[in-house]
Amino acid sequence: xxxxxxxxxxxxxxxxxxxxxxxxxxxxxxxxxxxxxxxxxxxxxxxxxxxxxxxxxxxxxxxxxxxxxxxxxxxxxxxxxxxxxxxxxxxxxxxxxxxxxxxxxxxxxxxxxxxxxxxxxxxxxxxxxxxxxxxxxxxxxxxxxxxxxxxxxxxxxxxxxxxxxxxxxxxxxxxxxxxxxxxxxxxxxxxxxxxxxxxxxxxxxxxxxxxxxxxxxxxxxxxxxxxxxxxxxxxxxxxxxxxxxxxxxxxxxxxxxxxxxxxxxxxxxxxxxxxxxxxxxxxxxxxxxxxxxxxxxxxxxxxxxxxxxxxxxxxxxxxxxxxxxxxxxxxxxxxxxxxxxxxxxxxxxxxxxxxxxxxxxxxxxxxxxxxxxxxxxxxxxxxxxxxxxxxxxxxxxxxxxxxxxxxxxxxxxxxxxxx
Amino acid sequence: xxxxxxxxxxxxxxxxxxxxxxxxxxxxxxxxxxxxxxxxxxxxxxxxxxxxxxxxxxxxxxxxxxxxxxxxxxxxxxxxxxxxxxxxxxxxxxxxxxxxxxxxxxxxxxxxxxxxxxxxxxxxxxxxxxxxxxxxxxxxxxxxxxx
Numbered sequence: 269x270x271x272x273x274x275x276x277x278x279x280x281x282x283x284x285x286x287x288x289x290x291x292x293x294x295x296x297x298x299x300x301x302x303x304x305x306x307x308x309x310x311x312x313x314x315x316x317x318x319x320x321x322x323x324x325x326x327x328x329x330x331x332x333x334x335x336x337x338x339x340x341x342x343x344x345x346x347x348x349x350x351x352x353x354x355x356x357x358x359x360x361x362x363x364x365x366x367x368x369x370x371x372x373x374x375x376x377x378x379x380x381x382x383x384x385x386x387x388x389x390x391x392x393x394x395x396x397x398x399x400x401x402x403x404x405x406x407x408x409x410x411x412x413x414x415x416x417x418x419x420x421x422x423x424x425x426x427x428x429x430x431x432x433x434x435x436x437x438x439x440x441x442x443x444x445x446x447x448x449x450x451x452x453x454x455x456x457x458x459x460x461x462x463x464x465x466x467x468x469x470x471x472x473x474x475x476x477x478x479x480x481x482x483x484x485x486x487x488x489x490x491x492x493x494x495x496x497x498x499x500x501x502x503x504x505x506x507x508x509x510x511x512x513x514x515x516x517x518x519x520x521x522x523x524x525x526x527x528x529x530x531x532x533x534x535x536x537x538x539x540x541x542x543x544x545x546x547x548x549x550x551x552x553x554x555x556x557x558x559x560x561x562x563x564x565x566x567x568x569x570x571x572x573x574x575x576x577x578x579x580x581x582x583x584x585x586x587x588x589x590x591x592x593x594x595x596x597x598x599x600x601x602x603x604x605x606x607x608x609x610x611x612x613x614x615x616x617x618x619x620x621x622x623x624x625x626x627x628x629x630x631x632x633x634x635x636x637x638x639x640x641x642x643x644x645x646x647x648x649x650x651x652x653x654x655x656x657x658x659x660x661x662x663x664x665x666x667x668x669x670x671x672x673x674x675x676x677x678x679x680x681x682x683x684x685x686x687x
Numbered sequence: 688x689x690x691x692x693x694x695x696x697x698x699x700x701x702x703x704x705x706x707x708x709x710x711x712x713x714x715x716x717x718x719x720x721x722x723x724x725x726x727x728x729x730x731x732x733x734x735x736x737x738x739x740x741x742x743x744x745x746x747x748x749x750x751x752x753x754x755x756x757x758x759x760x761x762x763x764x765x766x767x768x769x770x771x772x773x774x775x776x777x778x779x780x781x782x783x784x785x786x787x788x789x790x791x792x793x794x795x796x797x798x799x800x801x802x803x804x805x806x807x808x809x810x811x812x813x814x815x816x817x818x819x820x821x822x823x824x825x826x827x828x829x830x831x832x833x834x
Binding site: 465466468469470472473474475476477478479481482485496503506507529 | 690710711712714715718719722767781782783802803804805806807808
C-alpha cells in the first residue's frame with residue numbers, strides 16, 4: 269500500500285514536471301527523457317524507454333531511453349512493428365501488454381537473453397482509433413520481473429505517456445506559432461521602417477540635389493552671389509548630417525540586443541548614468557537645478573536585472589525630449605522620479621509642458637514621427653524606447669491624466685534586495 | 688526648353704503655393720521657382736497653407752505639396768482641397784508615395800506624383816506641363832527660356 273501511494277504521488281509529480289518542462293519550451297525528447305527518469309526513480313533498478321510509432325504505424329522509433337546502455341539504444345533505434353518480433357514490436361502490433369520472459373516462449377527470447385536482459389515489460393499507448401502511438405518499455409538487468417504493484421503502476425502510465433506526448437507536441441506547436449507571429453510583426457515593423465527611411469533620406473537628398481542645381485545656375489549668373497553660394501553649401505552640409513543621423517539611429521534601432529546578457533545593477537547606478545549623460549545638454553539649456561532626480565535611498569539600492577545600457581538610453585531619450593520641449597518656455601522644469609511598486613519599479617518623467625494634444629498622443633510612438641525641428645529629431649527615439657522596454661517585459665506609456673507632460677516607464681522585473 | 692511663369696496673355700506671373708514641412712526644401716523650391724519667373728508662397732503645414740489660400744490677394748495656379756507631414760498629412764490636405772468648388776491643380780512631391788495612397792490621390796484629381804529626389808529641370812518641365820493643361824481657354828503660355 270505504501271509503495272502504491274508513493275507511486276501514485278510520483279505519477280502526479282510526473283505529470284506536473286512534464287507540463288512544466290513542456291512550458292519551458294524543451295524539445296519532445298528532453299521532456300520524455302525527464303519522464304523516463306522520473307519513472308526510473310519511482311521503480312528503482314529498472315530502465316525506462318519510450319518508442320513512438322511512425323505515422324503509418326509500421327515502424328517504431330526510439331524517442332527516449334536516457335539510462336539504457338548505448339549499444340542497446342543503437343540496436344533499438346528503429347524497427348518494424350510486427351506481432352512475431354520482439355515484445356516491444358509485439359505490444360505495438362497487438363495493442364496488448366507484452367513481456368519477456370512470457371509464459372509461452374517467443375521467437376526473440378534467445379536473442380533477448382543473450383543481450384543480458386532479465387526482463388522486459390512493454391505497455392502499448394493506443395490512440396482513440398485503436399492504433400498504437402507509442403510503447404512504454406521497462407528493461408531489467410538485475411531482477412527478473414516487476415512486482416505486482418510495480419506492474420500496476422507501469423501499466424497505469426499508458427495514459428500519462430499519451431498526455432505527455434500530446435501536451436508537449438501542442439506546446440512545441442504553440443511556441444512555433446508564437447515565433448512565426450513574432451517574425452511577422454518584425455517584418456511589419458520593417459515595412460513601416462522602410463517607408464519612413466525612404467521619406468527621411470529622400471527629403472535631404474532632394475534638398476542636396478536642389479542646392480547643387482541652384483549652384484550650377486548661379487555659376488551662369490553674371491554676378492554670382494557669394495552669400496547665396498555659402499547658404500547653399502550650408503544647406504548641403506546640414507542635409508548630409510541629417511542622412512547620417514538617420515542611419516545612426518537606424519543602426520541602434522535594428523540592432524538585435526535579444527541575446528545581450530541581463531546584468532544585476534542598482535537603480536541608483538542607472539539614474540547616475542542618466543544624470544551624467546544629460547548634464548551637458550542640461551547646462552546648455554540652462555536648466556540647471558530645474559532638472560530634479562527624485563529617488564529614495566532604499567529604492568536607489570534596489571538591484572534590478574536588466575540590460576542597463578538600454579534602460580539608460582530610454583530614460584535619457586525621455587529627459588532629452590523634455591529638455592527640447594520646455595527649454596524655451598517660461599519657468600521650465602523636469603522631474604524624474606523613481607517609485608517602488610510591489611513587483612515593479614516605476615520611473616516617471618514629467619516636465620513643465622501642459623501635456624500633448626490628443627492627435628499627437630496617438631502617433632507619438634510611431635517610427636519617424638517627430639514634432640521636433642528637422643535638425644533635432646529623427647522620430648525614432650520613442651518607438652525604439654517602447655521596443656526596448658517591451659523587450660524587458662515592461663511598459664512605456666504617455667500618461668494623459670497628468671496635468672503636465674508625463675511619460676512612465678514600468679519595469680516589472682524580479683527585484684532582489686540589494687546590499 | 689522650359690517656359691517661365693510669365694503668362695503674357697493674362698499679363699501676370701503664374702502663382703504657385705509650396706507646402707512642405709522641410710525648411711531646406713521650401714527654401715530651395717522658392718529660389719528655383721523664383722528664378723523661373725513664378726511668384727511663390729511657401730507653407731510649412733497644411734494649416735498655414737489654408738491660411739495663405741484664404742488670405743491670398745492673387746489666385747493660385749498650382750500647389751506643390753509633400754505627403755508626410757506631422758499632424759495633418761498631405762493626403763488629408765489634398766482631400767479637403769479636392770472638395771472645394773474650383774480645385775487648384777496639385778502636384779505631389781514626396782520622399783515616399785505609398786501604393787495605398789496612389790488611388791486616393793488619383794480620386795482627388797492630383798495632376799502629377801513625383802518622388803524626391805528629382806532634378807530641377809524635371810520638376811520645372813512637369814510644372815509647365817500641368818500649368819498648360821490647366822490654363823484657362825483664353826490664355827496660352829508662351830515658351831520662353833529661363834532667365
